[in-house]
Amino acid sequence: MNDLWAGVDVGTQSLRVLLAEADGTVVARAGVPLTSHRHGERHEQDPAPWWAALGDAFRAALHGVDPARVGGLSICATSGTFLVADASGRPHTTALMYDDARATAEPGAQRTWALPKLRWLLEHGPAGVRTGLADGSLALRHCGDHLAERLTGGPVATDWTSALKTGYDLGWHATGIPPTALPAVVRPGTTIGTVGPAGAAHTGLPVGVPVRAGLTDGCAAQVAAGALAPGSWNSVLGTTLVLKGVTTDRLADPSGAVYSHRHPDGGWLPGGASNVGSPVVDDFFPGADREALDRAAAAHEPASAVVYPLRGTGERFPFVRPEATTFTLGAATGADLYAALLQGVAYVERLSYAHLRRLGADTTGPLSLTGGATRSRYWSQLRADVLGRPVTLPATAEPALGMAVVAAAGDGSLTETAARMVRVADTLEPRAGDRFAEPFARLVDALADRGYVDADLAAYAKEPS
Template structure:
């Protein structure tokens, strides 16, 4: 048995696979986010407890010895830990918006662009740079007390293995301090954000991922374990996205668009990031929009409808949702890809007394699709496109996405991030697995030509509405 652990933002998962990549069992546990006035935090004790719970449950269900485990999880945010990997304070989530004013200032004074030209990383309020700078100004005692500022999976890895020091991988280190050309920290990037005096908090970078053996909590003692890449590149690895130009769309809490590249992107409009991967000379041009299924969750809850009704709701109203349009920028920290706008907020347009819940739901799904198309174009998609994530469990929404994007979708099912984490661990620990078999898509969904043509016009309208909304957000 091979176990993949995916420590998500709202759900912690552990999946068991056999040698041929067949998914044998999955266990999940929810984890809470505390949101208040743009502040979004998570209890690290609860997150780690959920990891142990899913591991114990999945290994109990599949009575085979665990040969190997791989770990991935949500990226960005700041998880301050002591020397043993235990929390100094609650984790600051990647969804946190408290550093928005800092990012606005860096956008205005040129720091934002200067950093992007060095590292290929476009700052957003919930990434480590702005959050560390905010803590340095408003909560310096927390930084003084911490041994390291890590990402989610790094905390879990240190606790599972008892590692004597904090360590991260090249993918999580890519935002925002890693030079993608040298795969090491850029000291000038730290200085640009006024954080040179906090250099000691950056964890060691294991290139490409950290390896160790489990102590015995959750996993049998001695189990080989690897940590990384984080969830976005882990999904790309689990979906078989390797050749330059090939892409992946993850329809999850975060709407993430990834395109494989043979060089980092340091030119053009500063947005997204170039993620260093498990292979030198290979990057993922990432455009991780802030809100994906989270936007739909909000609309379903607000309209009093349910997730299980999504397919019926999408077929109850035609393309265009009777004129209702949704700009799906619901995150309290604004948007980060394929542009950065901390002040941008969602807009619902064309709503009247005749509008139905189905109209609002369909318009939201179409708006998310348009946002994905914008991100994929900016990331340079030229090859086949794979899709995964919770949103693809809806056949109707998957067909809608194919129409909105105007291209075939290779649907990869199951726990794709966990699958990628196992493949990364196998490579590092020298365990031979058939990557082609592990990453084979379940099916391909073709776009309808007429609906695709209709949505091409809808996409042009979306860009016009977005331009006006961005202008209002700047005032």
């Protein structure tokens, strides 16, 4: 009886496998660490450990579970991460990660998207890669597609969310990339193959398990949060801050900060990814007792300083500024500085929602929080306070659960399947008063003074929502 659904999430730091029943009950999960390498603006990962980790994680998750119960699987990965491989699936490049910034920006795409980086390989890659992409012997494989290809033993189509940053929404014909270097594209949930003998031997899954087209990790987290109805939004705060929501009409953003995936059930999944994220706290407080700092931070609302907590150089949402850098207004130390960092991320989140509303997005539906930062209940409550909105915390806030939902839905309704499988653990109400309005306004004005946001957005963001 095929009553278990498997979701795979390939992140920067680990690969995770989750097995869930039809009602969303998690039966097993397992994770295996991954490493990547940064060289200036370049960020790369060896794809061989992906495959090794997939086998180890599946075997760990299936320990004590009858593999015959698995009815299907789906894979998500970081949006825009890809490699170049031959027809047998053998990689001819390392994986260029989602935030690799070696390429230059171009119309309709940010410099970290897959399309500019694929162009870069066509122009500046090793001679064999340039020739192979041009003559059709080599082609792009998104991370999840590469693993699906190895599982099934043959070429697979990609899904339309993973293909967006490769230029699919522009039209493959308009990308200037040789058509043979680009994959076929299907709706998420479409069966793209079945586990073959080599994939079965590697993972412990039975031969013949359906492999279904996946999603990007941001969309997968959105599914895990159940944010699939118009007006609902999900904030993922981990390595980066990612906002994903649902609109009936596609949002047009001349700045390029917001992009929209097609909703598998109709409509659109707009969103954006900021370069601020929870690791900024570790940068300032490595190895600290975070629970103790959370308790101490409550005495600093608002903090003495206002921090724009950007990691590195460059921002992509809620504004696109490659030259943007972190800055601090005022001075703070100890718990006061810790509070300023948490508040700074929350201010960027508030500004992001203002940018979305200004574009015409409906943000009046439920707001959910997922990502590693939700381990801090204090930070989640703080974000509700800064946003001035109730926020829900899903019971299983993992992209891997989102992929189990996709595997279970298949060609059917993703929204209805998520409604059966996604559970809410808690709802946090904002505390009374907008004590963060003044420091938020200071940050917005400072961003405007630096030319990072325009005056109209700055004024709009400071108005009561």
